[in-house]
Amino acid sequence: xxxxxxxxxxxxxxxxxxxxxxxxxxxxxxxxxxxxxxxxxxxxxxxxxxxxxxxxxxxxxxxxxxxxxxxxxxxxxxxxxxxxxxxxxxxxxxxxxxxxxxxxxxxxxxxxxxxxxxxxxxxxxxxxxxxxxxxxxxxxxxxxxxxxxxxxxxxxxxxxxxxxxxxxxxxxxxxxxxxxxxxxxxxxxxxxxxxxxxxxxxxxxxxxxxxxxxxxxxxxxxxxxxxxxxxxxxxxxxxxxxxxxxxxxxxxxxxxxxxxxxxxxxxxxxxxxxxxxx
Amino acid sequence: xxxxxxxxxxxxxxxxxxxxxxxxxxxxxxxxxxxxxxxxxxxxxxxxxxxxxxxxxxxxxxxxxxxxxxxxxxxxxxxxxxxxxxxxxxxxxxxxxxxxxxxxxxxxxxxxxxxxxxxxxxxxxxxxxxxxxxxxxxxxxxxxxxxxxxxxxxxxxxxxxxxxxxxxxxxxxxxxxxxxxxxxxxxxxxxxxxxxxxxxxxxxxxxxxxxxxxxxxxxxxxxxxxxxxxxxxxxxxxxxxxxxxxxxxxxxxxxxxxxxxxxxxxxxxxxxxxxxxxxxxxxxxxxxxxxxxxxxxxxxxxx
Numbered sequence: 001x002x003x004x005x006x007x008x009x010x011x012x013x014x015x016x017x018x019x020x021x022x023x024x025x026x027x028x029x030x031x032x033x034x035x036x037x038x039x040x041x042x043x044x045x046x047x048x049x050x051x052x053x054x055x056x057x058x059x060x061x062x063x064x065x066x067x068x069x070x071x072x073x074x075x076x077x078x079x080x081x082x083x084x085x086x087x088x089x090x091x092x093x094x095x096x097x098x099x100x101x102x103x104x105x106x107x108x109x110x111x112x113x114x115x116x117x118x119x120x121x122x123x124x125x126x127x128x129x130x131x132x133x134x135x136x137x138x139x140x141x142x143x144x145x146x147x148x149x150x151x152x153x154x155x156x157x158x159x160x161x162x163x164x165x166x167x168x169x170x171x172x173x174x175x176x177x178x179x180x181x182x183x184x185x186x187x188x189x190x191x192x193x194x195x196x197x198x199x200x201x202x203x204x205x206x207x208x209x210x211x212x213x214x215x216x217x218x219x220x221x222x223x224x225x226x227x228x229x230x231x232x233x234x235x236x237x238x239x240x241x242x243x244x245x246x247x248x249x250x251x252x253x254x255x256x257x258x259x260x261x262x263x264x265x266x267x268x269x270x271x272x273x274x275x276x277x278x
Numbered sequence: 279x280x281x282x283x284x285x286x287x288x289x290x291x292x293x294x295x296x297x298x299x300x301x302x303x304x305x306x307x308x309x310x311x312x313x314x315x316x317x318x319x320x321x322x323x324x325x326x327x328x329x330x331x332x333x334x335x336x337x338x339x340x341x342x343x344x345x346x347x348x349x350x351x352x353x354x355x356x357x358x359x360x361x362x363x364x365x366x367x368x369x370x371x372x373x374x375x376x377x378x379x380x381x382x383x384x385x386x387x388x389x390x391x392x393x394x395x396x397x398x399x400x401x402x403x404x405x406x407x408x409x410x411x412x413x414x415x416x417x418x419x420x421x422x423x424x425x426x427x428x429x430x431x432x433x434x435x436x437x438x439x440x441x442x443x444x445x446x447x448x449x450x451x452x453x454x455x456x457x458x459x460x461x462x463x464x465x466x467x468x469x470x471x472x473x474x475x476x477x478x479x480x481x482x483x484x485x486x487x488x489x490x491x492x493x494x495x496x497x498x499x500x501x502x503x504x505x506x507x508x509x510x511x512x513x514x515x516x517x518x519x520x521x522x523x524x525x526x527x528x529x530x531x532x533x534x535x536x537x538x539x540x541x542x543x544x545x546x547x548x549x550x551x552x553x554x555x556x557x558x559x560x561x562x563x564x565x566x567x568x569x570x571x572x573x574x575x576x577x578x579x580x581x
Contacts, residue, residue: 178363187356187357188384197369274371
């Protein structure tokens with residue numbers, strides 16, 4: 001029977017099987033809460049009857065997801081907003097920081113890629129600044145910027161700039177000499193050479209850098225929002241932890257994964273659009 | 279000597295040899311090319327043919343010497359000098375048609391979009407590319423088709439001088455023959471001045487009006503300028519019947535086989551290394567006798 005299916009169909013079937021088995025295993029592994037009647041008197045006296053916090057079974061997570069996703073944009077005060085609003089805040093911060101980073105990294109990467117001097121001059125700074133954990137900037141950003149919202153955006157900016165910068169520089173420096181010579185023999189000015197030859201030639205490498213950057217930015221925003229608080233998916237996770245609502249925590253973890261996957265997929269589409277075969 | 283359309287005057291190229299000294303690739307090379315002429319340059323690898331080509335294209339600077347075209351000194355690349363590179367140098371993210379329009383747009387910036395496209399299609403059709411093929415990317419074309427696109431791009435720009443850097447070097451012999459025929463066909467229709475590097479003696483005889491022979495480097499020089507005394511239009515199957523064909527071919531083989539080595543590495547004492555003109559013509563009657571016999575000339579060169 002399986003022989004008739006394509007590779008994709010077989011893989012999908014296997015995925016579904018793994019999901020169902022995993023969920024069943026998870027569901028049965030969670031011990032049921034004891035009913036109050038089964039407790040000894042001593043247990044009842046020491047508060048054993050109160051529901052214990054525990055990892056929820058998947059059925060509860062699915063119920064929670066259904067509840068949250070059926071009304072994602074409700075706003076019932078600072079600590080009770082729909083998952084859509086929280087994710088919206090996070091995406092807004094990520095995109096703002098990311099676009100600012102792209103606006104700096106891509107032109108600077110062009111410069112570094114085209115000029116040996118610029119490359120050598122900038123390289124020591126890049127090598128020192130690049131390995132710094134983005135969250136290490138947070139205290140300094142909070143003090144200097146004096147605004148938690150802008151600080152979170154700054155952290156995104158600083159973490160997403162490096163892969164874009166280095167990949168742009170690498171892509172631009174690696175443009176084949178022949179193609180540059182084609183531009184030169186056609187008397188293209190430096191601006192037109194940059195846009196009609198170097199940019200399309202380096203685009204796949206640049207987009208790869210942008211794809212890595214958006215992934216890192218989405219990793220970092222969760223941690224940054226846990227620190228700055230207020231809104232966002234990171235804050236939501238932390239807030240639900242404080243509420244000891246592990247169902248919501250698991251649900252939001254899954255949502256972080258889904259949004260991250262969608263962001264990556266968007267860049268995957270972009271990457272295919274600019275790809276070329278030599 | 280009357281000023282040629284393209285005149286190369288005392289061109290010298292030196293590179294650092296990596297041990298603090300200099301390596302002279304060629305020295306005081308001087309020669310001229312007339313308008314509408316098809317000139318091939320033959321020589322072994324490393325004699326500086328490609329360097330001369332790059333200097334003519336404006337992509338490289340000579341150590342000393344000047345190149346003048348139409349009386350003006352050449353500096354930097356220009357649309358007046360079109361180049362067809364050995365590795366085609368098509369932009370891989372553009373279709374064949376877009377690769378040609380890329381050049382046409384650069385050459386004629388004020389042409390309308392449709393005019394640019396019609397012009398590009400016309401030249402692609404001349405090299406036998408029409409229909410849906412023109413919308414393919416270079417990676418979807420065979421090597422021969424890519425080189426056709428590259429040739430179309432160069433001819434479509436109507437450069438004053440067309441430089442061909444071993445354009446058929448990477449092609450198989452059959453494809454090479456077809457494209458040589460196409461190149462001849464377009465060339466005869468345009469009166470284009472062409473300067474071409476090649477390794478292939480038969481290709482040079484088929485295509486050229488004149489063949490420049492270079493000795494081996496270092497201190498390479500353009501030693502001879504051999505006139506191809508076979509009338510046009512030429513056809514690869516007919517020219518081998520021509521009485522001059524083997525005489526010329528033997529002369530070239532002999533040069534590349536032995537004399538290019540014997541003449542190599544000698545620092546020249548003359549200031550101006552103009553190539554000797556060699557004319558081998560077994561069909562002509564009176565004027566040919568005035569010319570020295572090739573064999574006699576060879577001895578003179580060897581002395």
